[in-house]
Amino acid sequence: MGVLATMGGFVKRVRVSAVEKLGRFSYSFCYKTTGFGMYHESYRPLLEAAMNNDWQSARVFIDNDPGSVKASITVCGRTALHIAAGSAHSEFVLNLIEIMPIEALELKDRYDGNTALHLAVIAGLEDAVKVMVKKHKKLIRICNNEGLNPLLNAAIYVSRKNEEIIRFLCDEMQDEPTIFQGHSGAHLICSITHAALYELATTLIDRHPSLATAQEDDGNSTALYAIAEKDLSIPTAYAKSILSFLTYYGLCEITKKPSIFLKVLFFFDHNSRGFHARQLQSIVVLELVELIFKQFKKMNGEDKYQFFFGSNFIKTAVKNGSIDIVRMCISTYPDQLWIPQERRNIFEIAVKNRQEKIFDYLYEHMNADEKILTTRTVESNGGNILHVAAKIAPPSRLNIYSSPVAQIQSEIIWFKKVKNRVPRALRNMRNNADEIPREVFTREHKDLVKKAEAYMIRTAESCQVVAALVATVAFAAAITLPGGTFSDVTDATKTGKPVLLQKQSFLVFMVADALALFSSTTAILLFLSIYIGNHTERNFQLALPRTLKRGLRSLILSVLSVVIAFSMALSMILEDRYRWAPYLMFAVAAFTFYRSLNCPLKLIFELDGIEKPLYWTDIKRSPTIRALSDPSPVPWRLAVYWEDCLRFLSSIQFRYSHIYGEGNAVADLLGKCGAITWSQWWNEPPYFIGNRVKCPNILKTWFKWTSKN
Structure with missing residues (x-):
């Protein structure tokens, strides 16, 4: 078949997208009819009909010239079926297949040696692919100039759109075991896993166990490596969602088909929707990883050693936070803690990439002799693991937080955490540049501290203006009461008292107004302390972020209180004429208020999560998840x-x-x-x-x- 002989050169190619590939098909040189292709001019109407999905015109042309159905109508040797399949005209292709002879389906172009089936697979024409294979099953074994049959060609452009096509081709090629072995099998399973088609990958490995350990010719690309490259961790925002809380306490279960309650929850809480999707994906990935490790256990010691240390998947898994892979790797082969070819340990990689969950897991499951890894010199300049933690985080990890304040606070807390795990004798160890870890931290984070200081001052200035405005409005509302006061009455005891004092709405109005005034003045003082405070590196650990959180909370409370006070005042003034108006206005104002608070609330939650993560997001606690084999939704009662x-x-x-x-x-x-x-x-x-x-x-x-x- 020539597949294995050509796979080595193919893997080194850059995988272009299907759009780019199809774009190359429409280049003018494929459709030229001058010079060498002068005789193609007579097929110009058929070419245009195939490109424009005009079956009626094409049918008239074919009826007049029956031989044109299998004729090369372009310089690069493409038939009308090639053109229609490459242009993704499914209906045109289906109509053309019905009238084409079987041998015409085997025709290749002179460009890549592709048949029409190759192009239909790339374009994602599921119906056309099934009809072609049903009419002429030999097509699935025909390779192009690169030695790729339609299945391997589809693996390059694998996506959710053509998942069913790949599944169909795999079923049709069950009697071709060589496709699912060696480099070709590794290329197939790696491409499917890269596209996040984990259920399909699980099905293939279950059918062909050798795919679990199949390696491409670079010796590094495996199914496990493709999984390790994915960041499968649940984002902080998703972990703090309402659904995360409910699943932790067993009040809700995660299924493929969400219940009515979950659908309503997804409408109001997008983070819960994301948490649900990530949990479903995590379950499928975990099943796939467990299936792969079952095959590892069948390998002998030497092959297992070569597989683990010949690949960088453990390093990649630690870097991307794939905690499930790390757990299974360490339990299967504990020597994975040390990477001999790089003279590094995965503990150092976890520290460098700020993978807290993996860091905690490794430290808690290390033996006494393994904890010596934390004391070794890990840098070329003579630094220890604390020097690694002192360096600024990679941009991919630092940009998880939206504000410089949250970024510097997370860096300080991370450095403190690693410092507490390092022996005291090494905390002030100097590297070859004569720097202790604290000095390295100060030098690396100097610019970030300046950005955080500018952000704090800018935020304090803006919020002070809003807080002062709210305080002014609240004070004025307390003096000019709704309904006024008694001024000219016979009873002297009522003089100066509010006219609407006996109404319950008036009490709510006064409480809300007082709360608005007190909280706004508190916010002013808090933001003032930020503005004139000392913005040192040490203060960014707790003092300044806490002051900022308290100021934002006070400001939010004051604005909400003003809205409540205004609604109550309006209800007292309108009395029984439009009783629904104040409540409708309050509802609209509250919804608008909530939507406008996205940025400050996000900042507050970020700072809270850095300082003290929510207990239900702990890695040691697993949510209640229903078996995915039961697709029925869970009724909410x-x-x-x-x-x-x-x-x-x-x-x-x-x-x-x-x-x-x-x-x-x-x-x-x-x-x-x-x-x-x-x-x-x-x-x-x-x-x-x-x-x-x-x-x-x-x-x-x-x-x-x-x-x-």
């Missing part, structure tokens, strides 16, 4: 999750009792709430809500139906 919610309440009460003691007021209050809830509401909580709470009839009906189902 309030009664089903009511008990879990009460357990969650009890867990919070236990945390407060454990931290602050049994006599803590918050813990006692939570305990009483839990006891009341258990005793009175447990029998039929949804039915209770549906009958006693004032709400629209549709909600009552839903609550009652939920309790019964």
Whole structure:
């Protein structure tokens, strides 16, 4: 077949996209009809019809000249079927196949030696590919000038669009085992894995186990290496989503087909949608990795050694944070901690690339003798692992955070964390440049500290203006009360008192206005302290970020309080004429307010996550995930999750009792709430809500139906 002989040269080619490849097909030299191709001028109408998807004109031309259906109508030897397939005209191709003789389907062009099936595979014409193979199965074995059959050619341009085509071709070539072995098999499985078609890769390895350890001729590219190149970690924003919290406590399960509840949640929380997608992908990848490692265990010691140390996949996995691969590699072959050909250890790679989860996992699972790796000289200039941590992070890791403040804070906390894991005797060790790790850190992060300082001052100035404006409005609203005051009345005790004092809305107005005034003045003072404070490197660890968070929270609270106060004032003035207007305005204002807070809220969450990650995002804790073999959606019933919610309440009460003691007021209050809830509401909580709470009839009906189902 010539595949194995030519795969070595092929792998070194740059993999261009299908769009670029198809773009080359439309170059003018393929369609020239002058000079050498003068005799092609008579086929110009058929060429234009094939390019423009005009089957009616093409059919008329073919009826007048039946031989044109298999004639070369371009200089590069392409037939009308080549042109239509390369232009992705599926209907035209299907119509043309019906009237073409079988031998005409085998015709190759003079450009790459491709048949029409090669081009249809690249263009993603699934129906056309199936019809061609059904009509003439020998087509799947015909190779082009590079020795590639349609399946291997499809692997170059593999994507979600042509996944079914590759799956179909793999099924049709089951009787060709050489395609799934050696370099050709490695190229196929690596291309599929690079395209993130993990389910298809799992199916192929299950059918052909040799694909699990197949290596391309460079000795490095394997299916495991392709997985290691992917960053499969769950982003911080996704890990802090509502769905992450719910799955951690077992209140929700992740399935291929999300329930109605999840669909509603995805509409309001895009991070939950991303978390759901990443979790599904992680499950499939984990199944694939486990299948690959099953084949590794069947290898003998020498082959296993050559496979592990002949490839850089463990280094790539650590660099990209593929914790599952690292776990399995270390458990299967513990010597992977050290990379002899580079005289480096993966502990150093994890520190350099800020892979905290892998760093923690390696350190916690190291033996006493393995922890000596943390004391070795790891740099060419004589530095230790703390010198590596002192260097600024790679841009790909640093740009995870949107602001320079979060970036410098994460760098400082990371340096402190590594420092605590290094023996005290090495913390002040000097390298060949006579620098201790702290001096290296200061030099490397000098520019980042300046950027963070400028960002803090600019943010403080902008927020101070807004806070001052809110304080002015809140103070003015407190003086000019809605409805005015009594001024000319016979009862002297009422003089100067608000006219609307007896209304409940007035109390809400005053509380909201006072809260707006106090929080805005607090924000002014906090931002002022940032503006005139000392912006040293050490202060960026906790003091300055905390002040910025508190200032932003106070400012957000003040703006929200002003909106509430305005809505209450409007409701008192309008009285019974337009009772819905204030609430509608408040709802619109609240939604607009939430959308406009995307940037400050993101900054607050970033700083919170750096200082103290949420406990449910810990790597040691795994969410509740339903088996993917069950595609049915999980029905959401309030009664089903009511008990879990009460357990969650009890867990919070236990945390407060454990931290602050049994006599803590918050813990006692939570305990009483839990006891009341258990005793009175447990029998039929949804039915209770549906009958006693004032709400629209549709909600009552839903609550009652939920309790019964």
